[in-house]
Amino acid sequence: xxxxxxxxxxxxxxxxxxxxxxxxxxxxxxxxxxxxxxxxxxxxxxxxxxxxxxxxxxxxxxxxxxxxxxxxxxxxxxxxxxxxxxxxxxxxxxxxxxxxxxxxxxxxxxxxxxxxxxxxxxxxxxxxxxxxxxxxxxxxxxxxxxxxxxxxxxxxxxxxxxxxxxxxxxxxxxxxxxxxxxxxxxxxxxxxxxxxxxxxxxxxxxxxxxxxxxxxxxxxxxxxxxxxxxxxxxxxxxxxxxxxxxxxxxxxxxxxxxxxxxxxxxxxxxxxxxxxxxxxxxxxxxxxxxxxxxxxxxxxxxxxxxxxxxxxxxxxxxxxxxxxxxxxxxxxxxxxxxxxxxxxxxxxxxxxxxxxxxxxxxxxxxxxxxxx
Amino acid sequence: xxxxxxxxxxxxxxxxxxxxxxxxxxxxxxxxxxxxxxxxxxxxxxxxxxxxxxxxxxxxxxxxxxxxxxxxxxxxxxxxxxxxxxxxxxxxxxxxxxxxxxxxxxxxxxxxxxxxxxxxxxxxxxxxxxxxxxxxxxxxxxxxxxxxxxxxxxxxxxxxxxxxxxxxxxxxxxxxxxxxxxxxxxxxxxxxxxxxxxxxxxxxxxxxxxxxxxxxxxxxxxxxxxxxxxxxxxxxxxxxxxxxxxxxxxxxxxxxxxxxxxxxxxxxxxxxxxxxxxxxxxxxxxxxxxxxxxxxxxxxxxxxxxxxxxxxxxxxxxxxxxxxxxxxxxxxxxxxxxxxxxxxxxxxxxxxxxxxxxxxxxxxxxxxxxxx
Numbered sequence: 001x002x003x004x005x006x007x008x009x010x011x012x013x014x015x016x017x018x019x020x021x022x023x024x025x026x027x028x029x030x031x032x033x034x035x036x037x038x039x040x041x042x043x044x045x046x047x048x049x050x051x052x053x054x055x056x057x058x059x060x061x062x063x064x065x066x067x068x069x070x071x072x073x074x075x076x077x078x079x080x081x082x083x084x085x086x087x088x089x090x091x092x093x094x095x096x097x098x099x100x101x102x103x104x105x106x107x108x109x110x111x112x113x114x115x116x117x118x119x120x121x122x123x124x125x126x127x128x129x130x131x132x133x134x135x136x137x138x139x140x141x142x143x144x145x146x147x148x149x150x151x152x153x154x155x156x157x158x159x160x161x162x163x164x165x166x167x168x169x170x171x172x173x174x175x176x177x178x179x180x181x182x183x184x185x186x187x188x189x190x191x192x193x194x195x196x197x198x199x200x201x202x203x204x205x206x207x208x209x210x211x212x213x214x215x216x217x218x219x220x221x222x223x224x225x226x227x228x229x230x231x232x233x234x235x236x237x238x239x240x241x242x243x244x245x246x247x248x249x250x251x252x253x254x255x256x257x258x259x260x261x262x263x264x265x266x267x268x269x270x271x272x273x274x275x276x277x278x279x280x281x282x283x284x285x286x287x288x289x290x291x292x293x294x295x296x297x298x299x300x301x302x303x304x305x306x307x308x309x310x311x312x313x314x315x316x317x318x319x320x321x322x323x324x325x326x327x328x329x330x331x332x333x334x335x336x337x338x339x340x341x342x343x344x345x346x347x348x349x350x351x352x353x354x355x356x357x358x359x360x361x362x363x364x365x366x367x368x369x370x371x372x
Numbered sequence: 373x374x375x376x377x378x379x380x381x382x383x384x385x386x387x388x389x390x391x392x393x394x395x396x397x398x399x400x401x402x403x404x405x406x407x408x409x410x411x412x413x414x415x416x417x418x419x420x421x422x423x424x425x426x427x428x429x430x431x432x433x434x435x436x437x438x439x440x441x442x443x444x445x446x447x448x449x450x451x452x453x454x455x456x457x458x459x460x461x462x463x464x465x466x467x468x469x470x471x472x473x474x475x476x477x478x479x480x481x482x483x484x485x486x487x488x489x490x491x492x493x494x495x496x497x498x499x500x501x502x503x504x505x506x507x508x509x510x511x512x513x514x515x516x517x518x519x520x521x522x523x524x525x526x527x528x529x530x531x532x533x534x535x536x537x538x539x540x541x542x543x544x545x546x547x548x549x550x551x552x553x554x555x556x557x558x559x560x561x562x563x564x565x566x567x568x569x570x571x572x573x574x575x576x577x578x579x580x581x582x583x584x585x586x587x588x589x590x591x592x593x594x595x596x597x598x599x600x601x602x603x604x605x606x607x608x609x610x611x612x613x614x615x616x617x618x619x620x621x622x623x624x625x626x627x628x629x630x631x632x633x634x635x636x637x638x639x640x641x642x643x644x645x646x647x648x649x650x651x652x653x654x655x656x657x658x659x660x661x662x663x664x665x666x667x668x669x670x671x672x673x674x675x676x677x678x679x680x681x682x683x684x685x686x687x688x689x690x691x692x693x694x695x696x697x698x699x700x701x702x703x704x705x706x707x708x709x710x711x712x713x714x715x716x717x718x719x720x721x722x723x724x725x726x727x728x729x730x731x732x733x734x735x736x737x738x739x740x741x742x743x744x
Binding site: 007010012013014015016017018019023026027028030031032036037039041042043044045047077078079080081082084085086089112115116139167200202206207208209210225226228229230231243244245246247248249252253331333334 | 379380383384385386387388389390395396398400401402403404409410411413414415416417419449450451452453454456457458461488489493572574577578579580581582597598600601602603615616617618619620621622625678705706
């Protein structure tokens with residue numbers, strides 16, 4: 001199975017581009033996975049074939065993200081919005097939970113948790129229009145909170161923590177929960193600072209409908225009585241993510257992506273380190289172009305800018321439709337910004353080749369000239 | 373993309389066989405759906421391309437099952453086990469809910485609902501070892517219950533309602549909830565008797581991770597305050613199943629399956645009627661062979677036997693492993709029974725060709741002779 005022409009570059013914020021090699025494999029194995037005579041979609045989740053797919057995916061993700069042995073990796077359903085309820089249902093003990101608001105996603109999470117716990121705001125960047133991350137030294141953390149939740153990469157506002165907060169150093173010895181949906185597997189995670197990380201798969205890992213939860217063992221087993229069984233971390237963990245039928249196709253594709261990431265190379269670097277180096281380079285050149293331009297602007301504080309999601313605005317917003325039409329004609333897809341922010345957004349996840357960023361910059365330059 | 377040799381017949385109870393044609397299409401479109409330059413997995417769920425896929429799937433399913441206009445079709449996540457909580461979270465109003473127990477699935481549902489409501493048993497076939505359906509005339513229904521829940525096809529015990537109960541005629545004017553995961557789209561549904569139907573997709577519709585909910589409009593909008601937003605029918609309905617990112621690949625594959633069902637023909641029959649006629653014939657010949665044999669037995673009352681899931685036992689259970697090995701060698705896959713019942717189980721969903729049932733019967737006959 002080959003593509004006759006080069007594929008366009010897809011800047012969707014999610015569901016998002018997948019490595020072409022992964023798609024080729026998924027297509028080639030569609031009717032017969034490894035001589036089994038079955039598509040992965042047709043396999044019992046309890047059969048030897050799928051168990052081997054699941055176990056490799058779990059093992060590769062653990063290796064990729066250097067997940068310590070005392071953390072469980074759960075393959076679930078429900079996405080980030082589902083986890084906004086599922087995390088407090090499992091971890092809050094109906095007490096107090098703290099949030100730092102840096103954009104739409106942390107706002108949504110904070111609101112949803114209020115159904116199950118006393119949901120506090122420890123700090124908020126709302127006054128800035130969500131263009132920065134409040135200095136952790138200023139956070140008003142409840143030291144008795146069940147956990148503190150941040151969105152470590154805000155997909156819509158284009159804000160990313162370049163370093164995870166060290167809550168213990170901030171005087172609060174409570175678990176940190178990170179919603180890392182839109183930058184998981186794009187950079188390393190300092191697990192010594194994290195109690196639970198969750199991510200919808202549809203940005204950097206695979207198709208929508210699969211949700212990854214990585215949770216420290218001591219945080220499992222405290223679900224509220226009203227927690228649905230399908231979303232009870234203890235039941236999911238005890239049953240190797242097969243308490244209910246897991247999203248098997250999503251696990252398979254994510255497994256292909258994990259394998260792809262592990263094989264990446266950049267100079268002397270391999271795997272996640274290689275991907276991260278490439279992501280740094282891709283983001284740096286795009287922001288440098290935008291900052292040097294008189295026509296485009298990104299309004300996020302430079303220290304808080306996301307490597308994955310780059311929102312930007314045209315000086316003349318009446319040209320937005322022309323910009324998108326011209327982009328599509330050049331094979332640069334899905335650049336429209338989120339409706340709540342407006343403008344444009346280039347999501348440059350792991351699967352976006354550096355050539356895609358170069359092609360975008362070429363087009364930005366060309367369009368700027370034509371608009372002069 | 374062609375398969376060099378005939379595919380084996382896959383009798384998995386779920387995730388289960390898909391029509392070969394659907395797999396061929398999914399493989400062929402993997403890198404470039406209809407000239408979009410994207411895999412369906414890479415499309416924004418809010419983009420024109422995916423919206424067209426979603427709308428066609430919704431329209432085709434409505435046509436296929438003759439779903440009246442006052443029912444909403446929701447594409448969700450969480451599977452049957454998720455819905456065991458999600459249904460009472462949305463419909464119970466924390467009052468009384470009734471269940472009829474006919475096997476493992478209705479038992480699980482009744483237990484889970486107890487977290488959110490007073491969960492009653494209106495009737496149970498447990499004393500029979502779940503080999504029959506209690507006569508509806510004997511059901512002790514609470515006329516003030518928020519709904520009565522049945523599993524209209526018990527995947528594990530192989531029991532199927534040949535006719536849905538008419539609760540009104542039984543003196544209880546309350547909504548009927550049916551878990552129809554393992555026979556949806558295998559036969560018509562009498563919507564005049566149903567308030568809500570739900571189904572995990574992974575038997576007759578597509579990959580696991582997609583859950584279909586079809587609910588009468590007046591039952592939407594009464595969720596408990598503790599219902600997670602992602603699973604609140606009102607929010608899901610108002611946002612055309614895009615309150616959170618839906619399982620886009622699952623919707624796409626299910627859409628291909630709906631299209632396939634609609635194009636089926638048997639004599640003068642088309643679509644669901646054709647599929648149902650074929651299913652009746654497939655099941656009849658398999659049960660006839662089992663009943664006529666001295667070596668195999670199915671213990672379900674003939675009037676309650678499932679057309680989709682046929683559990684059976686060998687007279688000499690010490691031959692079980694031999695039976696499965698021989699079956700696999702002949703390309704008859706995943707015939708092992710569920711661990712809670714034992715023996716064998718042949719799931720003969722829509723995608724199982726009649727030739728697969730014929731091949732199974734040939735093998736049953738051959739094995740019986742060899743065991744004589």
